[in-house]
Amino acid sequence: MSVGGPAASRGIAFQHAEAVVAxxxxxxxxxxxxxxxxxxxxxxxxxxxxxxGSRVRVCQAKTRQEPYTWAPGEIVATIARWRELSNAxxxxxxxxxxxxxxxxxxxxxxxxxxRAQKGTLTEDDRVYLVSKGLxxxxxxxxxxxxxxxxxxxxxxxxxxxLRLLRLIExxxxxxxxxxxDDLINALFRLVVLRAGNDDPDARLxxxxxxxxxxxxxxxxxxxxxxWDDDAREAYSTRLQAHPPHPSLVMLxxxxxxxxxxxxxxxxxxxxxxxxxxxxxxxTELLNPEAGAMLSGGPGSGKS
Numbered sequence: 001m002s003v004g005g006p007a008a009s010r011g012i013a014f015q016h017a018e019a020v021v022a023x024x025x026x027x028x029x030x031x032x033x034x035x036x037x038x039x040x041x042x043x044x045x046x047x048x049x050x051x052x053g054s055r056v057r058v059c060q061a062k063t064r065q066e067p068y069t070w071a072p073g074e075i076v077a078t079i080a081r082w083r084e085l086s087n088a089x090x091x092x093x094x095x096x097x098x099x100x101x102x103x104x105x106x107x108x109x110x111x112x113x114x115r116a117q118k119g120t121l122t123e124d125d126r127v128y129l130v131s132k133g134l135x136x137x138x139x140x141x142x143x144x145x146x147x148x149x150x151x152x153x154x155x156x157x158x159x160x161x162l163r164l165l166r167l168i169e170x171x172x173x174x175x176x177x178x179x180x181d182d183l184i185n186a187l188f189r190l191v192v193l194r195a196g197n198d199d200p201d202a203r204l205x206x207x208x209x210x211x212x213x214x215x216x217x218x219x220x221x222x223x224x225x226x227w228d229d230d231a232r233e234a235y236s237t238r239l240q241a242h243p244p245h246p247s248l249v250m251l252x253x254x255x256x257x258x259x260x261x262x263x264x265x266x267x268x269x270x271x272x273x274x275x276x277x278x279x280x281x282x283t284e285l286l287n288p289e290a291g292a293m294l295s296g297g298p299g300s301g302k303s
Contacts, residue, residue: 010063010153013153014061014062014063014098014156015062016153016192017152017157018046018059018061018156019035019061019191019195020156020157020160020187020188021156021159021163022035022046022048022059023035023160023190023205023210023214024160024164024167024187025048026048026207026210027164027167027207027210027211027216027221028163028221030221030222031050032048032049032056033051033052033206033207034048034051034204034205034206035047035048035049035205035207035210036200036204036205037203038203039058041081041085043060043078043081043085044059045060047059047091049087053087054089054090054091055087055088055091056090056091057091057092058082058085058088058091058094059093059094059095060094060096061096061097062095062096063098064098064099064100066100068099069101069102069103069105070097070099070100070105070148071102071104071105072102072104072105072108072109072132073132075095075105075109075146076109076133076134078095079093079144082144083138083140091143092144093143093144093145094144094145095146095147096147097147097149097150098149098151099149100149101146101149109128109132109146110148111125112125112128113144113146116141117143119142121136129141157184157185157188160184161177161180161183162180164180164183164184164214164216165177165180165244167214167216167221168180168183168214168216169235169238170220170224171216171220171221173215173217175244176244177244177245183214183215186213187214190205190213191205236250
């Protein structure tokens, strides 16, 4: 096999594994009518749509190995083509990759897009976006996500299996990890085979078809109440009574605080002598116009 062969195979596996994750998302959401793999437009690797054909989630999934990284220009070109898609007035656009974002992408474009989603673009963000040929007031930017450093295909399928396991439990089926793995493999096979059809309509997989393949009770899933304290307790009790695997260990967490200790109690280290000031909140010490170094013992919350 040529040097490009393994890379191409890895890219195809990654794309199809991401599509399988989307299959599970379709099963979880009554708003989804179908999944299409290999979209009509080549800028769409897979998409989730409502029954009327309006797009909910449009994705492009690409691999890139180190030391190569993604640059803003490649993402901007993708956004420009996404903007031209029809039936996508409220769709979310996602660029999924196992590769790393380059310095400019990570430090400027990604943060700007995150702030666009929150409606908190800064003037610097606006100037930067315009410099890249984007309209800072374009509402599409608030619906664009760049997910870099995604896990490989095998890990993605494992994650999908865990999500599917919960859906099986909701329907009261055989909730074992082995069965969930087998069903995810069946969904992967379905995605791979559908992706090879020339007819775009033949590349559709309806939510009902997904439920048939995965054995999921959609009525039970759609009627499941929102996750709250009562639901959590009932779920925990059921898992304890019928663990999906003998090695399952139930852990209970208790919230001690929402702020890491490194941000709560910090001392300024003197550069002239080995002395420290009285501890005070880190937010009072950090100067946004200058650099800072944070040090501390293991577990103090530096991350």
